[in-house]
Amino acid sequence: MNMESMYQEIILDHYKNPHGRGLREPFDAESFQVNPTCGDEVTLRVAVADDKVSDVSYEGQGCSISQASTSVLTDLVTGRSVEEALSTMDAFVEMIQSRGTVEPDEDVLEDGIAFAGVAKYPARVKCALLGWMAFKDAVSRVEGAAR
């Protein structure tokens, strides 16, 4: 069945046992994002030290796709340079918005490749991007404050 290509084991694992969940101190910027059509929401904090993402913490509620995607995000960006994290984000966004035409690079996206199937469901693209939009917003706030 098609749905198995969306609900990959990796996604269900992250949904049931999310990584990095919970709001932590200290942090440099926080972003709250909501999907007004379904009510999914996430509050995400970013801490940056020496141009590195030192911590990402979050709370939220929503479907398996939005929550698992945020869990994968924390794995992919924590400990990386801001620049690396943003380029990983670009790769994830490109894959999700490709309607299934972009072959994901496992070296870059790791568990994130499990979301390739979501790209075929336009109604769920926003779910997969919710946490990433919060991350992007929070990072831009950190950078804005630094300038």
Next chain:
Amino acid sequence: MTTTAASLDSPIDIETIRKDFPILSRLVHGDKPLVYLDNAATSQKPRQVIDSIVSYYEQHNANVHRGIHTLAEEATALYEGARDKVAQFINAPSRDEVVFTKNSSEAMNLIARVLGEAGPGFRVGPGDEIVITEMEHHSNIVPWHMLAERTGATVKWFTITDDGRLDLSTLDSVITERTKIVSMVHVSNLLGTINPVEQVIARARQVGALVLLDASQSAPHLPLDVTALGADFVAFTGHKMLGPTGIGVLWGRLDLLQELPPFLGGGEMIEIVTMEKSTFAQPPHKFEAGTPPIAEAVGLGAAVDYLTAVGMDRIAAHEHALTAYALDALSAVPGVRIIGPPTAEDRVAEISFTLEGVHPHDVGQILDELGIAVRVGHHCARPAVIHYGIPATTRASFYLYNTTAEADALVKGLAQVKKVFG
């Protein structure tokens, strides 16, 4: 177990009715028969409605109320004929009380807009109060927020009880001498509750407040008699009652429609226009600026004919039986929590529920893969959803063409959902 509609002793011949709806025989995701349970969002259309629109465009298309040629006269007769049909369908005292709008939202925005601009007596201003309920669709909340913002009036509301009913114990303190308008939903799109509007209308009468009913979810499913209801305005939309999108209805008492100022300005709605000023047509044209949705009105007329031929009493009885059946079946599923009245009493077959441990989006996605169309989310009634301490629900909403077998398919689908997320 095979359960057919006949086992419910259904008052309508569902097999024959289903054949009138071409879309009900399509397959989704390859080989899955469509189980359409998203009727509260929009209904499907019978062949008779589709044909009426095709025939309008193929045979009669012209602009209405202008032009003396054959097509213009035919188009006008069809458009105004649709108004007659709707007037009869809702037992309006006069056809001039039926205003065609784009949808329910526009009908309610129309009233909210003109009340801010009306003459003394009806005008909503600083210190006045607007009363709504916690179970409104956003389309009956936001226009009142906007009116309050424009005029300095205050919005108050009735809250809901845990079993999905309006808490009217505060009737006399919520509706007071300061209340100018009470705008409430007749049947909740989230909870399926049929509200005791008579009680609220009676209280509004005591204090001289106007009453607007959002009948978007009642007009399709229950006999609607605006004369008996006794409200001042009633709004509903065509596409939820077998008609096309783009056509809605505002019914209003004629004396009020005559008294209130116009909504949009333009062609159709005027009497005399000079370069200095305009005077306005009588209702209903006063509220129908510009070329109206003619084909859509014709389609709505055909939908009303279809519903009348089946019989609104019989449709209501069929759906009442389906409500009881589906509520029982869903309540028996471990982990299911019904959001709304737990029994079929004063309730329609719009059933919101949550499934423990699985987000409604995920429920809806897996049901879709099985060919079952439901709605998930807050259903444009976020305050009511939040009241129950949940972010969203899954909603299965039935109509005249749905069967108990489809309710069974839904229950079976939930077992599949649990398997994936178990």
